[in-house]
Amino acid sequence: MDMELIQQIRDKARNLLEEGTVEGIIGYERASDGVTARPFFAYEPPAAERLIFDETCTHNLVKYLLDKKGKKMAVVVKPCDSRAINLLLNEGQIERDKVFIIGVGCPGIVETSWNYKSETLQKRCRSCQLSSPLVYDFLAGGEFERQAEEETYSDIAEAEAESLANRREFWQEQFGRCIRCYACRQVCPGCYCPVCFAEQLEPLWVGIRIAPEENELWQTMRSFHLAGRCVGCNECERVCPVDIPLSLLNRKLEKDVKELFAFQAGLDPEEPPPFATFKKEEKLEFGE
Amino acid sequence: MTENYKPKVIGFLCNWCSYAGADVAGTSRMKYPPNIRIIRVPCSGRVDPLFVLKCFQNGADGVLISGCHPGDCHYTDGNYHARRRFALLRDFLDYLGIDKKRLRVEWVSASEGQRFAEMVSDFTAELTKLGPRSKV
Amino acid sequence: MNLFFSKDDLSRWLDSLLLERTVVAPVRVQELTMFQPISKVGEIAFDYDYTTLSPKGWFLPPSETLFSVQRDDGQVELVPTLVERDAILFGLHPCDARGIALMDKPFLQEPGDALYRDRRSRTALIGLACRQVRPECFCTSMGSAPDDPSDVDILLTEVEDGYIVQVVTEKGKALLPQGLVEYKGEVPTPPKLQVVPVKEVISTIKELFNDPYWEQLADRCLHCNICAYVCPTCYCFDMRDYSDKGKVERVRSWESCQSSGFSLTAGGYDPRTTKGERLRQRFYHKFLYFPEQFQDVACVGCGRCVRDCPVNIDIREVISDLKQLMEAKSGS
Secondary structure, rough: OOOOHHHHHHHHHHHHHHHOOOOEEEEEOOOOOOEEEEEEOOHHHHHHHHHHOOOOOOOOOOHHHOOOOOOOEEEEEOHHHHHHHHHHHHOOOOOHHEEEEEEEEEOOOOEEEEOOEEEEOOOOHHHOOOOOOOOOOEEEOOOOOOOOOOOOOHHHHHHOOOOHHHHHHHHHHHHHHHOOOOOHHHHOOOOOOOOOOHHHOOOOOOOOOOOOHHHHHHHHHHHHHHOOOOOOOOOOHHHHHOOOOOOHHHHHHHHHHHHHOOOOOOOOOOOOOHHHOOOOOOOOOOOO | OOOOOOOOOOEEEEEHHHHHHHHHHHHHHHHOOOOOOEEEEHHHHHHOOHHHHHHHHHHOOEEEEEEHHHOOOOOOHHHHHHHHHHHHHHHHHHHHHOOHHHOOOOOEOOOOOHHHHHHHHHHHHHHHHHHHHHHH | OEEEHHHHHHHHHHHHHHHEEEEEEEEOOEEEEEEEEEEOOEEEEEEEEEEEOOHHHHHOEEEOOOOOOOOOOOOOEEEEEEOOEEEEEEEHHHHHHHHHHHHHHHHHOOOOOHHHHHHHHHHOOOOEEEEEOOOOOOHHHHHHOOOOOOOOEEEEEOOOOOOEEEEEHHHHHHHHHOOEEEEOOOOOOOOOOOOOOHHHOOOOOOOOOOOOOHHHHHHOOOOOOOHHOOOOOOOOEEEEEEEEEEEEEEEEEEEEEEEEEEEOOOOOOOOOOOOOHHHHHHHHHHHHHHHHHOOOOOOOOOOHHHHHOOOOOOOHHHHHHHHHHHHHHHOO
């Protein structure tokens, strides 16, 4: 752990609480396994001492801002999380002056599970082109540089290269395992509809039946609702209890949106989202 | 493939152009396969991707979305939004193993009855060749 | 008297059971292990450590049609879902068996859930004792143990070249083949587990109902359904009727008290609107309401929720915290 970085976060947090600038800090603390991290909410200055930041801090804390609307909160954000902030600013879900952003430069997060911390960087981190958060009020640890692999979407290209029949079989199998716990939706900063389409009674899109067909509708539409909005934090895939490779859905859409509309979510809070706009001259082929 | 397979096609036609075009085909007695069940919508931009997925889930072998030619939308820009939406959805469904040929997006104006009839015939023939959706 | 199965004999016996019965056992599915019906003994992951989902899904599936009502030519017919075959649930650890025994309490209480009861009476439980435990296990604090035979029909314990066979019930005895030799070797000592101070908490949890602890803990809760779905003893469900082309199906699916809207009533009243109220419900059901009704705590210490909670809401830590809160309250 980089103790200097952590001390900066703690000092800033304590300061914000002491001066009453914010009502609470959303950060990370050590989890009960003593190995990984978990989200932590500090409301009193002494609690700031529990804050940490290291390579196990995988959670996207920006989601929690949506639970605290109306309150001024500080939140610790990594570069990918800052894209979520931009997304929510763009969509009018948070107000810039209601959030104090403690940004952190991120060397990458490792794969973790209960009581286990690996040496391997998460897939999303390996080709992440960001080193520092895109938006912040305070940058803990100062400017940060990291080398990233080029983003080639090789995992998507590999999936695309399979035959149609193989792809069908693969996804039937994956969706067959879904138990509709909705953890993917609950952890996602982009999923905040007061009534999710999956819970609508009229019209009834999905219903309560947990079966491959319904699951497929759920998974496909959730990803599609995030097309051009998903910021690639990949928390959905991490939290899935039955290991559905959700990144293969979200990254496919991210790649296509980039190719078709030259757009990536969360980079600029002012840029209009791809499905709220269009170009008259664009030629979108519906051929083979 | 079963011998008696007749593709089930659901067509979302925009009220102002495509539905009128289909109507011209009908009044002019132009023949096209009866496999298509038409749902009239105010604009191709009204078509929610959820409709398309639900059609496939409920047994449709093909889905057609037809609207005004880009630039001629009765609501000015609805079809531009539809164009973006379904360009993405088509490729996404193909990625998931639903042949992209099963989702057709066409621009048919109110006078293009002949073209509508030919297009539906072509789509039905293609779907017959592809086979029923559940067997990919 | 303990009996003995060599590994080959066990396989042969399971093969013979497969002829007439459905055998549900732990199976490797990609990186996970899940309880699933098998077609060959070779599919069984005998040395598994845990399954992602508990075997409760065999008796209360994630989703099922309870019955359908069909109308044909004016005739209305009710078609219930029937249990087709006898079954064996093989390889469950004592914690999971205890989970089933706990679920029996609400589901078999008169008049009883018909489908659950049928499945339950026609399924024999063959348990597998745990030779190793994981850091998140705490079954001994919850009334079970790695070698507890209480809730199975037969308990197997792996030893060097086979399995010790402990016959627990007449149902189990009737299943075993003739000619099993007596096991005269050493019975392995079960591994030791951490102690979680559950007893102290159960007697005092009522007084912490209005404590701000719950809203604070719930701050990080995502209100997904993971903890309830992986839990061997959670059993809340939703039931809806769906009609299509003249056929109505009554569908029952898993649901959990953690989802917002779970307790929303017709008319719009919801007694649990805040995150803290919903999270508190989970612990109170397990440690207060279920014991009040059925004299048993609805937790078996399997550790699944500890392992799978995306934000580390750790039931053992919660119990410890509650104990500390009570001690602070009573000034001790």
